[in-house]
Amino acid sequence: MATAVSTALAPAVRAPRQKLARDEWIARGGLVALALWLTVALALPLWALLSKSFQSRTGTFVGLANFVTYFSTPTLFVSFWNSVSVALVTTAIVLPGTFAYAYALTRSGMRGKSVFAGLALIPILAPSLLQAIGLIYLFGNQGLVRGLLLGNSIYGSLGITIGEAIYCFPHALMILVTALSIADARLYDSAEALGASPRRVFFTVTLPGVKYGIMSTALVVFTLVITDFGIPKVIGGRFNVLATDVYKQVIGQQNFGMGAVVGMMLLVPAVLAFVAERLVQRRQTALLTARAVPFVPRRKPVTDWLLFAFCALVAVPVVSLLGVAAWASLIKFWPYDLSVSLKNYAFSHFDAQGWSSYVNSLRMAAWTAVIGTAIVFAGAYLLEKTRGFPVVRAIVQLFAMLPLAVPGLVLGLGYIFFFNDPKNPLGFLYGTLAILVINTVAHYYTVSHLTATTALKQLDSEFEAVSASLKAPFYRTLWKVTVPVCLPTILSISVYMFVNAMTTVSAAIFLYVPHTKLASIAIVNMDDAGQTAAAAAMGVMIVITSAGVRLVHMLATRVLETRTQAWRNR
């Protein structure tokens, strides 16, 4: 009987080394491949950007000289303040408005909730460019209702702010709806039992409960506005912001060093907001308890109708902006001949690439959806469900979170520096559709990765141990159990990838060549050339495609649930 409680340290004998089963070697190989992929698609381009910001036009190291030039050139530095001020104003507008909308959707007895929820999410299907084009048709020089501006010009900070507010609205709404959905009815029952007035309940229960959600929303909106390229490009006029400055420095003046510096200026606030957002998120999850009782809102006629009116007031302009753009794309000659025609859809009349840029977009989005989903899911699986290689694991974990902090423009810029370098053996990728796919997958990696990880975490953590004990290699269990169980999530990720690939402008603007031009880039080009109606028409094509894909996804999910997910039902 061993009864002695020994407190001595164990003798210094080496731990037995465990031999690896064949499938474990495969898993580790996969992990290394994933780390390599993230290094090439993300870390090295960013490093290239960073080092470029310390180089002169000719490529010699000049230390902080570029930054000194930047800060001492008022015409450059002013756009930094422009970006920040527009972002702050937009956040201040979007936050309360979206909160009220989300509150109505989650905590009121208002009618038509699902309709309002659906309407609010429509802008997500469009590139931000289309919002701006819609604004121009309404308030521009030949706008329908430009009188409403009382002589102010839509081109500049006003237009950017309105456009960004509408563009950010669905993103903000999703976060706030999630935050407000998490309500513990027991708290409300207690507050009521203690005789608290509705006002007091709102300030002592509701608001503190979603405090972190609100902070998170503010940071996300701020980042979206700072990093958006489409709206300031179309409606910014002579009001310069960081995003358009990067483009001008690189494409216009071929000043890569200064482009890199502006890119860094764009990266810093985005990274700061990202870090702050992660800290806030960590607190938010700690609020949840398993015992919470879901809150069911009661009908209160007066409040409900007030909220209904408010939601209508918000939803109508959000949707009509895109509606106007769609309508304008069907008009023969705005505003003189308002008869309907499809002539604006004959893209070859307006742009050398014609319809081929739309086809490119479809191909790019399809490849992104397929390859991106495969990489993301395999990566999340390897991280979550296999063992060994702690250092590689930590690196992959870090890299997987990085894209969320990196604006698309900055990533695209890094890609030019990295892949366009004559010494880079991967240079052959430059100017191909493949580089656009790689870039898009990397850019949208984080959200997809988090979605996949969440789904995988819901699976029993012992599946892998059980299958090892049953002598089944991990890939058999992955194929037989994990993938089928996660199929709905896998489909969502692929749709997310597809829709974002269709609408993205920012990174692609630096990476396309004429024969790989995307539909969203064609919008920018045609708008630049004054072919606003054709640009709107191309935007409408993107919206229709994204909406179509989402619709197919919805139907597919429904079929899937009845056919292959029978095991979910008791």
Next chain:
Amino acid sequence: MSVPTTSRLGQTPDIDTAAPYLQVASIWKRFGTFNALMDVSFDIFSGEFVCLLGPSGCGKTTLLRIIMGLEIQSVGRIVLNGRDISGLPPSARDFGIVFQSYALFPNLTVFDNVAYGLHSRKMKRGQITQRVGDLLTLIGMPDAARKFPAQLSGGMQQRVALARALAPSPSVLLLDEPLSALDARLRVRLRHEIRDLQQRLGVTTILVTHDQEEALTMADRIVVMNQGVIEQIGTPMEVYRGPATPFVADFVGEMNILDGVLVDAHRVRVGTTELTCEPADGLAPGDEVRVCFRPEDVDVRSGGAATTNLMPVEIVALDFLGSFYRATLKPAAVGTADVRADVAIHLHREFGLAPGKTITVSLPADRIRVFSKG
């Protein structure tokens, strides 16, 4: 508290002569500077049912995961049937595993779950069908083959997990708190079912549990663990009757623990009372000690035959616990903590016990254990 009183027939192996089947040899496990396991060693014999018992955080699950191959020990060896398996990955160790969560594959039917490990063995379809059918009959669920796990009750899922682990005829069955997720009544029933199944198949089994009742009713031998070390190894009766350490005394079953001072080898003073006790090894007169005895060993038949260790007490409270009363007794002697005593219903009636009443109880000397205090 149920104590196994009937001796087990079954296939309990002859421990003295047989060679050990699974050897856990001087296992250490360090996480950073924390020693999760310190020099843990024991042998398990073929066909034996061994329970690893201890509070949460005692290292029992870590030890089981090391035996499975899911964790790697810092030092030490795991030997199966004379072969060192310390360096083998889990898939090469030939253990059947059942987890607390069952970890049944939710999208596969009961049949496919049970057959999962058989495909790895390259068995023919007909053989697989035969084997799965046999196993489902064995666990008493012959008609459940086409059901999905979500359609089964917790107890049925538990049995399917057991069948899946047993299907490839593993050398050793490892059960990690397999009954913790079930309600009390079902747990009692499944204890017997699992024990019965294990004896019929004669499969060597290790069960990890924090539930001492589970360990006492199911195991051939219990390994009691605390803070990374083994406190005691023994049959349920040995562990219950003769706890080797104060920890075991306290953790397994109910125990009164009083502070005392050893007078001589057979006598201990508690407060102002002196009690006769079993001789305590390695203790000298004058040592401060802990005096331990179980509530059910306190004899309330005051006028009974007992002449030693008589103790006048006042009944402070009587808690009705169904089949017996648990009495809280305040000894008349000064400086002694309250004592708990279990009183059978008929004795309670016979002696008309009630709170406030003063009675004399006796403590059988051979049921008092004395441990060094410290």
